[in-house]
Amino acid sequence: MSNKPTESELEVLKVLWTKGPSTVREVNDLLNESREVGYTTTLKIMQIMAQKGFVSRDESSRTHVYSAAVQEGDIKNALVDRLMETAFSGSASQLVMQALGRGNASKEELQRIKELIKRLEGGES
Amino acid sequence: MSNKPTESELEVLKVLWTKGPSTVREVNDLLNESREVGYTTTLKIMQIMAQKGFVSRDESSRTHVYSAAVQEGDIKNALVDRLMETAFSGSASQLVMQALGRGNASKEELQRIKELIKRLEGGES
């Protein structure tokens, strides 16, 4: 749980976060919509994730049901922290500037960011 | 060049970006200030990077001098894009909100971000 998930593990987590508790078959089918993955490959990854504590599973029926055991926000925080650390010398604003500079934030998104900044500044004007 | 640098490769690039063209010895010495790395390890990584096109090198003297062959901004863009894609479903604002939510942005940094947003808002329409 302390460690960060790998690429593949993150893919699985994203499925579990959005679809909720799922079987290997369900996760694998969804993954195969974007890229080709063997069933046992997905199974193996999810077994490893269970071992690492990223997911928990219900083994009461033959077909196990997996659930995310880590919070979406926690993992994303960790990923952002890591990128901030490794590439942006720990500076949040550098990362933010780089991200905004990509240019694919809509007016509404910019508005929401401005509101967040206001809140962070203390709520004045 | 098309691919993304690994962790270690990024470390080397950061050195070359900030210190400019450097020898393996210089890079390795700097890396060893934060963690222990063998000289030949750093050498090998930089050789691989040369092969991948991440760095170029001047072999005119026995001690080769390496220079970054990729732009700092380009790589950081790619890293941000990748995180945005893999973890935030391609949404810049989600990534930004998460980063700002970490709480380690100073008033001055927030100010600079606000100015960037103003520029982004004013630039179009």
Added chain:
DNA sequence: ATTTATTTACGAATCTTTTCGTAGAATGTT
């Protein structure tokens, strides 16, 4: 000139992650 140090090149050991083949158990189908 001989020895010592530094550097590159090469290859291999190690480690992590990803992938998949195979076997055996459980379930479903005919």
Added chain:
DNA sequence: AACATTCTACGAAAAGATTCGTAAATAAAT
């Protein structure tokens, strides 16, 4: 019942990244 399908478990192959040992060449030191 016999056969086919689905699932888990296990192990190992394949691929990528990291680490380092060793040898050969060059340079520096004595």
